[in-house]
Amino acid sequence: KDAYRLSVTPQGAHLTSGGREGRLYGQATLRQLQDQLAAQPEGIPCGVIKDKPRYPWRGLMVDPARHFIPLADLKKFADLMAYYKFNKLHLHLTDNQGWRLPVPGYPRLESVASKRAETFGDGIPHGGMYTREELKELVAYCADRGIEVIPEIDVPGHNEALAAAYPEFFCFPKPDMKVRTVAGNSKELVCPQKPEVWKFYAAVFKELKDIFPSKIVHLGGDEAPTELWEKCPLCRQARAGAGMKDEQEQMRDFFARMTSLLAKNGQTPQFWYEGNAGIYHPGETVYAWRQDQARQSIDKTKKAGLNLIMASNEYCYLDFPQIQGQYNWGWMRTTTLRKCYELDPAFGKSPQETGHVRGVHAAAWAEHLPDLNHLLYRVYPRAMAIAEAGW
Numbered sequence: 001k002d003a004y005r006l007s008v009t010p011q012g013a014h015l016t017s018g019g020r021e022g023r024l025y026g027q028a029t030l031r032q033l034q035d036q037l038a039a040q041p042e043g044i045p046c047g048v049i050k051d052k053p054r055y056p057w058r059g060l061m062v063d064p065a066r067h068f069i070p071l072a073d074l075k076k077f078a079d080l081m082a083y084y085k086f087n088k089l090h091l092h093l094t095d096n097q098g099w100r101l102p103v104p105g106y107p108r109l110e111s112v113a114s115k116r117a118e119t120f121g122d123g124i125p126h127g128g129m130y131t132r133e134e135l136k137e138l139v140a141y142c143a144d145r146g147i148e149v150i151p152e153i154d155v156p157g158h159n160e161a162l163a164a165a166y167p168e169f170f171c172f173p174k175p176d177m178k179v180r181t182v183a184g185n186s187k188e189l190v191c192p193q194k195p196e197v198w199k200f201y202a203a204v205f206k207e208l209k210d211i212f213p214s215k216i217v218h219l220g221g222d223e224a225p226t227e228l229w230e231k232c233p234l235c236r237q238a239r240a241g242a243g244m245k246d247e248q249e250q251m252r253d254f255f256a257r258m259t260s261l262l263a264k265n266g267q268t269p270q271f272w273y274e275g276n277a278g279i280y281h282p283g284e285t286v287y288a289w290r291q292d293q294a295r296q297s298i299d300k301t302k303k304a305g306l307n308l309i310m311a312s313n314e315y316c317y318l319d320f321p322q323i324q325g326q327y328n329w330g331w332m333r334t335t336t337l338r339k340c341y342e343l344d345p346a347f348g349k350s351p352q353e354t355g356h357v358r359g360v361h362a363a364a365w366a367e368h369l370p371d372l373n374h375l376l377y378r379v380y381p382r383a384m385a386i387a388e389a390g391w
């Protein structure tokens with residue numbers, strides 16, 4: 001469906017395709033050729049292009065949780081994605097620094113979790129919340145361009161904004177918790193032993209189902225230190241009662257329960273891969289993101305029966321500086337355009353070893369990307385290399 005053949009002769013251009021996606025990609029190629037006309041005034045060269053993507057998954061993640069991205073800007077972002085034949089727009093809707101999805105019955109998401117007092121001490125309040133109608137409009141806009149929108153609700157950690165609004169969802173409620181104003185993470189995890197937590201996520205997933213035709217829900221699952229689960233009396237009791245030997249088993253159980261909850265709506269989860277294949281379940285899809293672990297992740301996920309999307313941060317984190325000397329906040333690795341072009345999602349391994357690799361995914365974490373100009377400045381041109389790596 002996503003293959004096309006573009007033939008250009010002195011009489012004109014002719015496009016055939018295996019399906020709707022292929023037609024969109026062929027049109028994108030034609031647009032790219034036309035955009036080069038200024039450099040080649042004689043016109044588009046005659047020739048035949050037979051083309052199709054190497055992988056079915058070619059995604060970009062944006063992070064409106066850290067800095068809210070208005071709908072009009074998301075549409076501009078999607079226009080560029082379509083131009084470079086990306087087909088998955090991933091919205092990181094929740095994190096410590098903000099919650100951007102309204103959920104009926106939970107008004108404090110908007111009044112508390114969607115706002116923070118300032119950003120890195122700038123003294124300027126920041127906030128934003130999409131409406132259900134805006135998200136539906138984005139979904140339709142992207143669908144017209146061959147792009148599926150994937151929502152992410154990060155669990156059980158990365159949840160200080162949620163904790164500020166609903167502290168009772170957490171193992172040790174802190175009524176004075178505030179939405180985080182700087183980068184970084186905390187130890188707060190939602191408590192799997194509280195019925196109100198499951199009631200809340202049932203409402204969240206129902207809302208996602210009504211907005212996003214994609215049946216995929218990215219559940220995050222990353223950077224969740226289990227110290228508070230270890231100490232929580234309810235969690236301790238549950239582990240003892242179920243014969244779980246440690247908090248990693250509790251994590252596996254938590255993911256399984258989340259997956260069952262999604263399944264009621266016909267939805268399936270994805271996760272950021274934490275290297276411990278044992279906490280996921282065969283058939284699930286995970287993203288390799290941790291630095292320099294991609295190659296070993298390919299083997300470990302294959303053995304565990306998981307699908308893998310390549311998002312290894314040394315190639316795919318596009319908020320990282322792209323030239324030496326560009327500011328790196330003291331820790332980000334410089335990721336040059338050349339480095340991005342070196343990405344092979346299969347890392348040179350055979351098709352037999354990499355049949356479970358579904359594609360590529362680049363992420364633009366937005367702690368330091370306050371608006372669309374900053375976002376595009378960091379994402380491009382490197383996203384073009386990631387798009388090619390997936391094609």
Ligand SMILES: [Zn+2]
Nearest residue numbers: 171191232235
């Ligand atoms: Zn607990």
